[in-house]
Amino acid sequence: MIHWLRRDSETVRARCLDNRTGELFSYVDLESRVRRDHPLRAIRRMVNEPLSELEREFAALYSPIGRPSIPPKKLLRAMLLQAFYSIRSERLLMERLEYDLLFRWFVGIGVDDAAWDRSVFSKNRDRLLEGDIAAKFLAAVLAQPMVKRFYRVMTSRSMVR
Numbered sequence: 001m002i003h004w005l006r007r008d009s010e011t012v013r014a015r016c017l018d019n020r021t022g023e024l025f026s027y028v029d030l031e032s033r034v035r036r037d038h039p040l041r042a043i044r045r046m047v048n049e050p051l052s053e054l055e056r057e058f059a060a061l062y063s064p065i066g067r068p069s070i071p072p073k074k075l076l077r078a079m080l081l082q083a084f085y086s087i088r089s090e091r092l093l094m095e096r097l098e099y100d101l102l103f104r105w106f107v108g109i110g111v112d113d114a115a116w117d118r119s120v121f122s123k124n125r126d127r128l129l130e131g132d133i134a135a136k137f138l139a140a141v142l143a144q145p146m147v148k149r150f151y152r153v154m155t156s157r158s159m160v161r
Helices: 039-053 055-061 072-084 090-099 101-107 118-130 133-142 145-160
Strands: 002-007 010-016
Touching (some): 039 101, 039 133, 055 072, 055 133, 072 090, 072 118, 090 101, 090 118, 118 133
């Protein structure tokens, strides 16, 4: 915001002031904030198909009544970010989800949505692990031809060293 100051009958343009404005609405498009060539774009495409295929398992695991829980697709994407970025705890992951637009985009959380409570995240994560959903998801991702090719290339490189 630029402010104009009057000084002795002349108008002087002042420096930009460090004022904060509390916006009523957010007009941030997360899709436009993520580079077109960012690696997480390809990874998100790769994981969305297996997530859609697990819809029946998700429905069987979650009750239609009761307290709303974290959507399993979002929870699994968040777990991937925790692994990719070596985030040590759920508390740190929730903190990162609170301010990182890239993380919000990948998981599917809106700009104005609050990150989840870490204890709720942990309980929901445990439900997916106990129901073998996380294992099925990982197996479905690893079974994709593109992932198999990538894995083959990465393991052959590590054997060369």
